[in-house]
Amino acid sequence: MREETKKDAYEVDVLIVGYGAAGANAAIAAHDAGARVLILEKLSAGGGNSAVCAGAMVVPENLDAAIAYYRALAGGTVGEEMILAFAEAMMGIPDLLSRLGVEYKIEPSIPPTFPSLASGRLKQMHISPTGENGFRLLDRMVRQRNIEILPDTRVQALIQHPETGEVLGARARHRGQDLQLLARQGVVLACGGYGCNPEMLANFNLPGATDYIFPWGSPGNTGDGIVLASEAGAALWHMNALEWGRFCARAPSRQFGTAIGYGLGLTRRAGSYMFVNRRGSRFMAEDGLLSHCKSQLDILRYDHDKARFANLPAFMVFDHAHLANGPIAPTAAMLRKKRGGVVGYALVNRIYDWSADNQAEIAAGWVMQADSLAALADRIGAPAEVLEETVRQFNLGCRERHDHQFGRSASTLASLGAPPYFAVELGLSLVNTQGGPKRNVHGQVLDHRDAVIPRLYAAGELGSFFGFLYQIGSNYPEAWAFGQIAGARAAAEPRL
Ligand SMILES: Cc1cc2nc3c(=O)[nH]c(=O)nc-3n(C[C@H](O)[C@H](O)[C@H](O)COP(=O)(O)OP(=O)(O)OC[C@H]3O[C@@H](n4cnc5c(N)ncnc54)[C@H](O)[C@@H]3O)c2cc1C
Numbered sequence: 001m002r003e004e005t006k007k008d009a010y011e012v013d014v015l016i017v018g019y020g021a022a023g024a025n026a027a028i029a030a031h032d033a034g035a036r037v038l039i040l041e042k043l044s045a046g047g048g049n050s051a052v053c054a055g056a057m058v059v060p061e062n063l064d065a066a067i068a069y070y071r072a073l074a075g076g077t078v079g080e081e082m083i084l085a086f087a088e089a090m091m092g093i094p095d096l097l098s099r100l101g102v103e104y105k106i107e108p109s110i111p112p113t114f115p116s117l118a119s120g121r122l123k124q125m126h127i128s129p130t131g132e133n134g135f136r137l138l139d140r141m142v143r144q145r146n147i148e149i150l151p152d153t154r155v156q157a158l159i160q161h162p163e164t165g166e167v168l169g170a171r172a173r174h175r176g177q178d179l180q181l182l183a184r185q186g187v188v189l190a191c192g193g194y195g196c197n198p199e200m201l202a203n204f205n206l207p208g209a210t211d212y213i214f215p216w217g218s219p220g221n222t223g224d225g226i227v228l229a230s231e232a233g234a235a236l237w238h239m240n241a242l243e244w245g246r247f248c249a250r251a252p253s254r255q256f257g258t259a260i261g262y263g264l265g266l267t268r269r270a271g272s273y274m275f276v277n278r279r280g281s282r283f284m285a286e287d288g289l290l291s292h293c294k295s296q297l298d299i300l301r302y303d304h305d306k307a308r309f310a311n312l313p314a315f316m317v318f319d320h321a322h323l324a325n326g327p328i329a330p331t332a333a334m335l336r337k338k339r340g341g342v343v344g345y346a347l348v349n350r351i352y353d354w355s356a357d358n359q360a361e362i363a364a365g366w367v368m369q370a371d372s373l374a375a376l377a378d379r380i381g382a383p384a385e386v387l388e389e390t391v392r393q394f395n396l397g398c399r400e401r402h403d404h405q406f407g408r409s410a411s412t413l414a415s416l417g418a419p420p421y422f423a424v425e426l427g428l429s430l431v432n433t434q435g436g437p438k439r440n441v442h443g444q445v446l447d448h449r450d451a452v453i454p455r456l457y458a459a460g461e462l463g464s465f466f467g468f469l470y471q472i473g474s475n476y477p478e479a480w481a482f483g484q485i486a487g488a489r490a491a492a493e494p495r496l
Helices: 021-032 048-052 063-074 080-091 093-099 131-144 198-204 224-231 250-256 320-324 332-339 359-363 373-380 384-400 475-491
Strands: 009-017 037-040 056-059 105-110 122-126 148-150 153-160 167-174 177-189 213-215 242-249 273-276 315-319 367-370 421-433 444-446 452-458
Touching (some): 009 021, 009 167, 009 224, 009 475, 021 037, 021 048, 021 131, 021 177, 021 475, 037 153, 048 131, 056 093, 056 475, 063 080, 080 093, 080 475, 093 122, 093 475, 153 177, 167 452, 177 224, 177 475, 213 250, 224 452, 242 250, 250 421, 315 320, 315 373, 320 421, 367 373, 373 421, 452 475
Parallel strands (some): 009 037, 009 177, 037 148, 177 452
Antiparallel strands (some): 056 122, 105 122, 167 177, 242 421, 273 315, 315 421, 444 452
């Protein structure tokens, strides 16, 4: 990212808060409409979730079918005008990419996430194997336009006209210095969700469980946009909607503050491993759906009578054969080979890569080892007789090629054999949040009476379209499309 001259006051036309896909697109659109644009990014490098995402853009081919599908997904959380605008924007993604000169690959026909709600199939587009290259491309477009970017700049408050409520700029903190930034046309909040804000997660979504939840995305996404927009009078929407990822390893995830060992247990679906709860009992089919799952997750089942989470803490338990068979969580090398790149903040930023033989994690104590099931039960705090019985039942199911308890697919079943045995505590990873300021089809932020807060815009996962069910591969193209819409509209505001 370019270093810019340090001034304590700036005046531009359009101010963009946050430099991910929504911010970059808003900046490009506003610039191309003739505005002088400044991008403010809290971290020392831009990218946000956009630069660590999988880069999948899943878009419809038929407008009428798309409208019906998005209406069903929304479940009453957005109005008809927004459903139509969203469907059109998603349909328009190929044209948008072509207009920007971005090359892409298309996988023409893929099943929707909720086939029973859709009348057709969808197409999946990839600009690159991962979001990392996609963001490089956006960054290049921003640089080619000489759009100013100010890194290490956290916007802390919006400046609003005391009578009209018009948003006139922002106050920010830049490397120990207070900045006042004036926007003659508008401010676009593109500063992501609150996946890295445990207090917001606890209050909006998961009281009591945030100690077990770890973001898979950028540490910059701490819900600042929710505070900024709320202070300006915005209504919030879609605060209920979260996108779950897969299991990760709890101990290193706590240590590094980000999901480590993402995909734990699913490196190879087949194998002599199981997930057990605090009692040493299985609680789910190990090959069951977690990512973007909208059913209540078994691991988060709350036991009213005991006033605690029935299945937390939870562990992956496995035998030596499974350990010897390769890494129990995907490594960067495996992902590069399989999909051409890595995904998630920890791997993209080389924070921690699981070892190929699991030995580093044993040495760190994240993977516990014991010579008997009784000793392993002791390590995880479960009754020995329960864990032993759980393994006996599981092994019986493996022999019969039928998991009577949870229906794990037969092809993945393998009995736990001879000791030593191993356990790793599970964390649950979070892909991103959807909640944020309510906005209209132009990206204008609305107050509690649905009136536009003048000159304030929002785009991307901060107040996304999705308030109920989520079609996988939608947040990323949404950030592109609605970043463009918000940026262009802000640049059309009369200059103050
Ligand atoms: C691992 C992962 C995989 C994913 N895979 C996919 C996928 O394949 N397809 C898909 O559709 N979606 C995917 N998603 C979701 C998608 O990537 C995001 O929802 C989308 O990219 C969000 O873009 P954004 O521009 O709104 O936010 P971000 O890209 O997160 O950018 C927000 C930026 O704002 C900055 N910021 C925050 N607060 C401030 C402040 N106060 N001042 C200044 N700057 C601030 C942050 O540091 C950050 O850089 C994935 C997400 C993750 C984490």
